Amino acid sequence: MSHFSPTAAVSYFFNYFLMKGVLVTIGLTVAAVVGGLVLGMGIALLRMSSNPVLAGAARFYIWFFRGTPLLIQLVVIYSGLPQLGIKFSVITCALVGLILNEAAYLAEIVRSGFMAVSAGQREAAWALSLSPWVTFRRVTLPQAFRLMIPPLGNSINSLLKATSLASVISVEELMRRSDMLMQEHFQILEVYAAATAYYLILTSVWDAVQRRLEKHFGRSSAVKTRRVAASAPVAQASVEARA
Amino acid sequence: MSETSMAGTEGATVQPQLREVPAVRMEAVYKHYGDFTALNEVDLKVAKGEKIVVCGPSGSGKSTLIRCINHIEKHDEGLIYVNGVELDHQRKNIDAVRRDTGMVFQSFNLFPHMTVLENCTLAPMTANGMSESEAKDLAMHFLTKVRIPDQAEKFPGQLSGGQQQRVAIARALCMRPKIMLFDEPTSALDPEMVKEVLETMKKLAEEGMTMLCVTHEMGFAREVADRIVFMNEGKVVEQAAPEEFFKHPKSERARTFLDQIIH
Ligand SMILES: Nc1ncnc2c1ncn2[C@@H]1O[C@H](COP(=O)(O)OP(=O)(O)OP(=O)(O)O)[C@@H](O)[C@H]1O
Ligand SMILES: [Mg+2]
Numbered sequence: 001m002s003h004f005s006p007t008a009a010v011s012y013f014f015n016y017f018l019m020k021g022v023l024v025t026i027g028l029t030v031a032a033v034v035g036g037l038v039l040g041m042g043i044a045l046l047r048m049s050s051n052p053v054l055a056g057a058a059r060f061y062i063w064f065f066r067g068t069p070l071l072i073q074l075v076v077i078y079s080g081l082p083q084l085g086i087k088f089s090v091i092t093c094a095l096v097g098l099i100l101n102e103a104a105y106l107a108e109i110v111r112s113g114f115m116a117v118s119a120g121q122r123e124a125a126w127a128l129s130l131s132p133w134v135t136f137r138r139v140t141l142p143q144a145f146r147l148m149i150p151p152l153g154n155s156i157n158s159l160l161k162a163t164s165l166a167s168v169i170s171v172e173e174l175m176r177r178s179d180m181l182m183q184e185h186f187q188i189l190e191v192y193a194a195a196t197a198y199y200l201i202l203t204s205v206w207d208a209v210q211r212r213l214e215k216h217f218g219r220s221s222a223v224k225t226r227r228v229a230a231s232a233p234v235a236q237a238s239v240e241a242r243a
Numbered sequence: 244m245s246e247t248s249m250a251g252t253e254g255a256t257v258q259p260q261l262r263e264v265p266a267v268r269m270e271a272v273y274k275h276y277g278d279f280t281a282l283n284e285v286d287l288k289v290a291k292g293e294k295i296v297v298c299g300p301s302g303s304g305k306s307t308l309i310r311c312i313n314h315i316e317k318h319d320e321g322l323i324y325v326n327g328v329e330l331d332h333q334r335k336n337i338d339a340v341r342r343d344t345g346m347v348f349q350s351f352n353l354f355p356h357m358t359v360l361e362n363c364t365l366a367p368m369t370a371n372g373m374s375e376s377e378a379k380d381l382a383m384h385f386l387t388k389v390r391i392p393d394q395a396e397k398f399p400g401q402l403s404g405g406q407q408q409r410v411a412i413a414r415a416l417c418m419r420p421k422i423m424l425f426d427e428p429t430s431a432l433d434p435e436m437v438k439e440v441l442e443t444m445k446k447l448a449e450e451g452m453t454m455l456c457v458t459h460e461m462g463f464a465r466e467v468a469d470r471i472v473f474m475n476e477g478k479v480v481e482q483a484a485p486e487e488f489f490k491h492p493k494s495e496r497a498r499t500f501l502d503q504i505i506h
Binding site: 127128131134138139 | 314341342345346348356365366369415
C-alpha cells in the first residue's frame with residue numbers, strides 16, 4: 001500500500017492527545033534543564049575545587065553519566081532500583097534520569113565557561129577589594145555565562161530530543177503518545193510526520209531563543225578588549241569578507 | 244579642572260610619626276614556583292610619596308614583586324608590610340592592604356561586560372557601600388582627571404588601548420588608594436598611545452602618590468622616579484637614583500640591560 005494521507009497527518013498534528021504529549025515533552029525538558037543546571041553548577045564547582053577528593057568525585061560523576069547511555073540510566077532507575085526497594089513514580093524516574101544525565105554535560109559546559117574567563121579579570125577584582133561573592137556574581141559569572149550560551153544551547157537541543165527516550169519507561173510524552181496513536185490507527189507515517197513537525201518546531205523555537213540570548217549577552221563584548229585601534233582594520237575586513 | 248588632588252589629601256594629613264612607617268617594606272621575601280625561585284631574598288623599602296621604577300630583563304621577577312605587594316601572588320617566605328600592615332595571609336590584613344593599593348595591569352583587565360562608568364563604580368558601591376549617585380560623582384571626577392569623561396557610557400571594547408588604560412587608572416583611583424602599582428602599563432599599547440598614559444601617570448606622581456611602576460619607559464623613569472630598582476633572576480641587584488643608575492650602573496648585568504634597552 002503506497003499511500004500517505006496528508007489530511008490524516010494534519011489531523012494528528014491537531015490531535016489533542018498528541019498535543020498533551022508535547023506539553024509533557026516541554027515540561028520534561030524545562031525541568032531537566034533547570035535541575036541539570038543547578039546540579040551541574042554544583043558539580044562544576046566541585047570539579048574546580050582544589051580538594052582532590054571533591055574534584056575526583058565530580059570527575060567520576062561526569063565520567064560515569066557521560067559514558068553510559070541515557071536509555072540504560074532510565075531503565076535502571078525505573079526497573080532496576082525497585083529491586084533494591086527504591087521506587088519512584090514514572091515521571092519522577094524520568095526526571096531523575098534526565099537531570100542526573102544532563103547535569104554531567106552541563107557541569108562540563110559551566111566549568112569550561114569559567115575557565116575561559118581570563119585570570120586577569122579575577123586579579124583586577126581582587127586588586128579592587130571586591131568580595132568573593134561580588135567577584136563571582138558581577139565579574140566572572142556574567143562573562144562565563146556569555147561563553148556558555150552556545151554549548152548550553154546545543155545541549156538543550158539534544159536534551160529536547162533525548163526526552164523521547166522516556167517513552168521507553170512509559171512516560172506519555174510526545175514519542176510515547178505517537179506510538180500509542182500509531183498502534184491504534186496503524187498510520188505510521190502520518191503519526192510520525194506530526195511528531196516530527198512538533199520536534200522541529202520545538203528545536204527551531206529554541207534556536208531562535210538561543211540566538212536572541214547570544215545577541216543580548218554578547219552586545220558589549222563583541223568588540224574585543226585589547227589593542228582595538230590596531231586590530232580594527234582587520235575586524236572590519238573580516239566583516240566585509242563575510243558580507 | 245577640579246581642585247581636588249588626584250591622590251586625595253592623604254599626603255597632607257599624615258601625622259609626623261606616621262611618616263616613619265614606610266609605604267612598603269619587604270624583608271627577605273622569597274617566592275617559588277615549584278623548583279623555580281621567582282623572588283630570591285628581596286629586601287625593599289618604599290617611603291610614602293616615593294616613586295619607584297622597577298626594571299630588569301624578562302623573567303627577572305618584576306611582576307612577581309609588585310603582585311606580592313597586594314597579595315595577588317602569595318609570597319612563600321619573608322615579611323611584607325604595607326603601610327604598617329603585615330601581609331601574613333590573614334584575610335583581614337590582605338583586605339586592608341588591597342584597600343590601600345591600586346593596581347594597573349599590562350592588559351588593562353577592564354570588565355568587558357560593563358560600561359566605563361560601571362567599571363569605576365562597582366568597587367566603591369560594593370566594597371565601600373557608597374550610594375550609586377556618590378559613586379557616579381566620584382567616577383566622573385576621576386574620569387575627568389584622566390581626560391575621558393565623555394566615554395563614560397561606552398564599553399571598554401569601544402575604546403582605544405590608551406583610553407582603556409586611562410579608565411583602568413581611574414577605576415583604581417576610585418578606591419582612593421595610597422599606593423599605586425603599575426605592571427608595564429604601556430607595553431600593550433601602540434606607540435602613539437603610550438604618551439597619554441605616561442602623562443596621566445606623571446600627573447599622579449606630581450600629586451604625591453606613592454608609586455611602584457614596572458616599566459621599560461626610561462624617559463619616564465628619568466623624569467619621574469626617585470629611585471630605580473633593577474632586578475635580575477629574582478634578586479634586587481641594584482637600587483639607585485635614575486641619574487646614578489643610567490650614568491654609572493654598578494653591575495655588569497645592569498650595564499648590558501641598559502645597552503639593550505637604549506640600543
Ligand atoms: N604562575 C607561574 N608558574 C610558574 N612560573 C611562573 C609563574 N609566574 C611567573 N613564573 C616565572 O617566574 C619568573 C618571573 O616572572 P615575572 O612575571 O615576575 O617576570 P617579569 O620580570 O615580570 O618578566 P616580564 O618582563 O617578561 O614581564 C619567570 O621566569 C616566570 O616564568
Ligand atoms: Mg612582567
